[in-house]
Amino acid sequence: MIDLLVTGGTLVDGTGTAPRRADVAVEDGRVTEIGDLAGRSAVHAIDVSGHVVAPGFVDVHTHSDLTLLSSPEAHSAVQQGVTTVVVGNCGLGVTPVGDSSHRAGTVRGGDAALQDHLDALRKAVGYLDLDPSVRWTWTDLPGYLAALDTARPAVNVAVLVAHTPLRAAAVGFEDRPADAAALDRMRGMLADALAAGAAGVSTGLVYAPVCYAREDELEVLGRTAAAYGRLFAWHVRDYADGLLDSVRQALRVAAATGCRTQISHLVAVGRRNHGSVARALELIDAARAEGLDVAFDIYPYLAGNAPLSQLLPAWAQEGGDEAMRARLTERAVRTRIRDEWRDLPNSWDDIAVDGRSVTDLAAAAGTDPVDVALDLVAEHGNGVQMVAGGRSERDLLDALTHPAAVIGSDGQALDPGGATGRGTPHPRSYGAYPRLFSEYVRKGRLGLAEAVRMCTSAAAERAGIAGRGVLRAGAAADIVVFDPARIADRATFAAPQRYPDGIRAVVVGGRAVVEDGVHRGARDGAGGPGEVLRIR
Structure with missing residues (x-):
């Protein structure tokens, strides 16, 4: 008997092909059949007539490194249809800790120097650290992945190695260039993490101590990522007056190293810089025409968060x-x-x-x-x-309609009833994907199939995540079902902790995590079905 049968919906399979009427059968966490499955029996059947059935959204740009350990249910992410997240973006991350002598094992109370370094690193990435009760005991990527495994998250998780912990371990927090020995330490720590399954590396050139890095240091990261065929994601040095020069730097490193390059949240900050995104896209187009593998991510808001x-x-x-x-x-x-x-x-x-x-x-x-x-x-x-705020709608639309664009929320998986639910976060953590469909698809500025592709297979491909972001026989059964006429974000800047409308069901690894607005993991007490992804 089929484990899960989703019937009556309009299938948008994530590849960009036209929507079609089809049912979807799931067994053992995999899609087994797609087509007319009328009359088939299932342990759990969902009639989704009038709804879109799509792959679960792959959020290529998140900062959920620690919030998933605080609240593995990933409420704000999964409630908007996200089934896979990539953490470690913008050079802000939680591994590795310490220098090469501390690459393995856990932080122990007797190692005062390592504990001091961990404390300094945790403060440097305080943007990620919303729950002080989360214990940070790992020193390397395998240790962090093991912590995620133990947490049993509701979503799949892939990890980028962040530049901040790499530089802090090899150079420290001071404004000085990395010498040959420090560059070699960073190369070694990054290579170890990539060999252990990291999806790539990220930099964030506005954040200390990464802002002190010279281009030779960035080239070391790029060459190491390229050697493993992994992604190099860039929060560039300046999104305001220096946006174009900053994009040129990322493209120089891409050309020098051959690494697959992702420019994070491509925007222009400040009204005097409106129109700069179009010129940045021209630079990206020229690089792609020369054979460089360059793309970018974007989210559908006119204000950012940092x-x-x-x-x-x-x-x-x-x-x-x-x-x-x-x-x-x-x-x-x-x-x-x-x-x-x-x-x-x-x-x-x-x-x-x-x-x-x-x-x-x-x-x-x-x-x-x-x-x-x-x-x-x-x-x-x-x-x-x-x-x-202060961003341009024209810039945003130019980015959203570019063929190299994928969607990434730049948000965090938050629990409105828990430690991570305090304050007034950016509404993108609750509504980025529904907003894309209500403001840009329903209003005719993006096609449905193309919008789904940007949120699913295109994003998974950028992150190097195989088997996600598409619905076909044999693929992982990560599915979102939504009403195309009702899907909309409800989170606002004044009241950001609101779940969206129009999401009928969210399935991760064949298990229905959300149905009709109810998070089933929270109800039945079981651990989440998400997989901690090791990229090979």
């Missing part, structure tokens, strides 16, 4: 989180930053913390926006999140 400390000049971030915070209490330092901030691409009206603009926070405190921003970072370090 650590507030990202706005600081690189010199102010040197030495790690504690040194940065102490530095921001010095009057001369604050005066110098104020000077450098006179020409920010966004106004303080466009930048919000906890749902209120920095301008409003300053007015309420009887001070000015610069002091508010510096005080927040001085008190809370890299954990302060901002939402920054």
Whole structure:
């Protein structure tokens, strides 16, 4: 007897081919048959007449490295149809910890130097760290993957090795170039992780200490990724006035190393830079015409989310989180930053913390926006999140309709009832994929089959994840069922922790995780069916 039978729906298989009427049969976590399966019996049958049946969405760009250990149910991700996530983006990640002498094993209380390093690294990636109760005991990628295995997440997980822990282990948190020995250590640690199943490597050239990396260091990462046929994902050095030069740098490294290259969340920040995305796409088109394997991801919002400390000049971030915070209490330092901030691409009206603009926070405190921003970072370090607007709808549409685009939420798997559900996160964590279909497909700006492809097979291919993102016999049974007339995001910037409308069912590994808005894993207490993916 069939384990799961999904009947009556319109199949959009993820390849970009036209929708068609078909039923889907699942056994042992795999799709076994697709076609007219009327009259067949199943342990669990779902009639989805009037709905689209598609592969589960593959979120190629997330920051769920630690939130999946806090809440493996992955509520905000799976409720919007995501069945596979890629973590470790933007150079922000949690492995490896320590230098080459600590590549294996776990953090033990007796190793004070390693514990100090872990503490400094955890503060450097505070953007990821929403639940202080999550214990961080691994030192290498196999240890982190084992922690994910133990957590039994509801979604499949692939991991990029992040540049921040690599550089911190080999160079430290200071502003200095990596010498030959440090480059060799980074190469070795990255190669070990890629051999253990990492999907690739990511950099984030606005975040300390990665912002101090020279191009030779980036080429080492690119050559190592290329040697394993893995992805190199780039949060480029500047998305504002220097966007085009930053894209050119990523393309230079791609040409020099031959690595498969992904430019993360391709946007232009600041109203004076509207139109820059089209010029960046011209650079990408030229590189692709020359044979480089270059693409990018994007999410369907006109505001982004990042650590507030990202706005600081690189010199102010040197030495790690504690040194940065102490530095921001010095009057001369604050005066110098104020000077450098006179020409920010966004106004303080466009930048919000906890749902209120920095301008409003300053007015309420009887001070000015610069002091508010510096005080927040001085008190809370890299954990302060901002939402920054001022983007262009034209830029976004240019990106979404480009053939090299895939969808990545840039969000986190959050639990609105748990430790990760506090505050006012960016609504993309709850609604990125439904928003794409309501705002761009239903309004005729994207075709249904193409939008599904961008969310599924195209994203899986960029991450090097085989067997996901398509519905065909033999493929993993990761499925989302949605009503094309009703699917829509309900999360807003003012009230972000709302699940979307129109998602009928979400299936991971053949198991229905969400049905009619109910997370079945939360109800029956069983561990999630997600697989921790080791890329080979």
